[in-house]
Amino acid sequence: MPDAQPAHKRILLKLSGEALMGDDAFGINRSTIVRMVQEVAEVVHMGVQVAVVIGGGNIFRGVAGGAVGMDRATADYMGMLATVMNALALADAMNKQGLIARVMSAIAIEQVVEPYVRPKALQYLEEGKVVIFAAGTGNPFFTTDTAAALRGAEIGAELVLKATKVDGVYSADPKKDPSATRYNQLSFDQAMNQNLGIMDATAFALCRDQKLPIKVFSIFKNGALKRVVMGEDEGTLVYA
Template identity: 60%
Template structure:
């Protein structure tokens, strides 16, 4: 078998990915399926870090839009990502995968504080590392947290797992004529306002030449295929 194309990856998951068809919260069946795929890529020797959102429980932007103080709403959203991180840790450990949740907001009784060198050491020891609480700062999304953590742990690529099979010229659900990009540059994403990751995250990846693969989370085996170097979804690069 050929070696993986990437040896250390950062997987970006939305909080909504965990709720399945429930409309809210965490669906244990979805967590089990994601954990199964992560365990599979870890078993081929790939080091895996994960950044997870919290939109299935609370979204800071939504709270702010309803009149809540934006910083307070964002902190609540960060706490939601910790809950999702713990759920994912539980799912992974049921698959026999040693996992550590590192959080940007200290809560030592449930997770380790984020320390960059400790995170890298966990990865080197074959543990899956789940980064929770975003960057620890309001006004920054978990997309930006994913880009930042990918740089900090020196990941080879960001795998952005979504509900669609790549980046399109328009929303394929609303525009049947939308076409998919196999490959696109960071500048094109920014200039066309494509909803891949927010502009701060894309700019950070562009400055540091961090490739992003956007793929369909619901297609079984996509993560493994992308890591093995097969063409899956859309690639954002220079």
């Protein structure tokens, strides 16, 4: 029998910086990032085009104390630089695993990474390269969730994957309420009415307006990413 084909051909994976920490207080846990890259490599080898937006909280957390009282825009630009550091680490791990990764930054640091140019990003994806979008949207006051929604819409992603430590969206905090149940799927309106906080309001509204579905799943479950792209029952789907 022929191998099953992926249900999704182009995805945007949103990784928080905290996902790279493993059990560390801040920074990058090498074994954690290598395991994540192996998950990504598995779906890339199936022919899925993968773009990634990554946060910077794991690195910024280490300097957060000094940012108290800082101008918000300045702090946000520092956070953008943290995402560039994470993107470089992720690309390095991917290249060592046999993938070809390209980092594209929303702010100009051309000696380090290339600037974000949409046609070039699409070309890379069609060539089978992994594109890592760094520096958020390039603007303060916008989160990397919003960057994920924006870049997902720009590249024509079929699905935005919100990778978390929890295997979906629950009716309550499963750590505090053992009776909490996981939703298999939710409409955008249901998620907003229940104030589930899946993404920040700007990102969520952009996905809803563009009819870009979101899948919330655990990046720490072995094989979860593959099950998501195959269309299996993994995580929670939020749809228009």
